[in-house]
Amino acid sequence: MINKTKAIVLKRMDFRETSLICTFLTQDFGKVKGILKGIRADSKKFASSVEPFSVNEIIYYPVKTGELHLVSAAELEENFTNIRNDLNLMNIANYLLDLTDSLLAVEDKNTDIYKLLFKSLDALNNQKDATKVQTIFQIRALFYSGFKPHLDSCVSCSNQLDFQVKFSNAYGGLLCSKCMQKDKQSRSIFRGTIATIMHIEKNNFDTLMNMGLHPQIKKELKIILSNFIEFHLEKRLKTQKVINQIDKRINETVKL
Ligand SMILES: [Zn+2]
The missing domain is CATH 1.20.1440.120 (Recombination protein O, C-terminal domain)
Incomplete structure (x- = not known):
């Protein structure tokens, strides 16, 4: 299953050399935590730099165990x-x-x-x-x-x-x-x-x-x-x- 939803970035944290772990408030699924792999190595991989309080459309694969999902896409909609x-x-x-x-x-x-x-x-x-x-x-x-x-x-x-x-x-x-x-x-x-x-x-x-x-x-x-x-x-x-x-x-x- 894949989830697609609008999401406001609540928190972001560097993870390992190239990735980010973000906490989002999503429109459809509540507060969601996800990992964006490789985003810091290749800035073009995602159509957003997922800054705090920016609004993005994200796509993620919910994991069955734990709460850290894999975010495969984030497209910036509003940067304020x-x-x-x-x-x-x-x-x-x-x-x-x-x-x-x-x-x-x-x-x-x-x-x-x-x-x-x-x-x-x-x-x-x-x-x-x-x-x-x-x-x-x-x-x-x-x-x-x-x-x-x-x-x-x-x-x-x-x-x-x-x-x-x-x-x-x-x-x-x-x-x-x-x-x-x-x-x-x-x-x-x-x-x-x-x-x-x-x-x-x-x-x-x-x-x-x-x-x-x-x-x-x-x-x-x-x-x-x-x-x-x-x-x-x-x-x-x-x-x-x-x-x-x-x-x-x-x-x-x-x-x-
Ligand atoms: Zn009283």
Whole structure:
């Protein structure tokens, strides 16, 4: 059997002298790992250099045992050149790849995340608000992969939420006033931030790119989401660290 599908490159790694091992997010088969033999020895053998976040049409032979398939063809369809010419956009695109890779298990079909990643890269490439793209991606990727925070009732006692609530990473959502002392690390959160997360979960990408985001909510979302994701993925995503360092440097420059 041969599989043919569109695929976004999540990760690439040199293998031996002449080959590459790539992790792809495919449109039809989920996250797939494959070896491209001889690609580094003969650049014309494949019609793509399979750079991270490029979109390719790939053909591969699924192996029966293990998860490393043999990729026989890769043809470049979209390279997102504008992203590659901008360091900040590159860092955000790499973060989206890293998050996708961490959220998904191999060979677990997820067409929604494929579409979301493609649309997010396309928006970055068209110079849309990069922070907004990142926020929408984080919330919708958590939603599609089953990691979404619990926001519609108290995550601990299931009671309706009262006026005072706190957001808990450990419990994975909102705690009511009676339960909030169960997690000393839980933090207060604006009503508007909760409403924005729920709004982003319910609407499609194009609609969301047109919504306004209050700077204060944008800022709070950034903190809440990166802490939540870090907590649940049990490691700080390397790319998130890079973005934090750049943010810090920008802020320092502004102060000067
Ligand atoms: Zn409760």
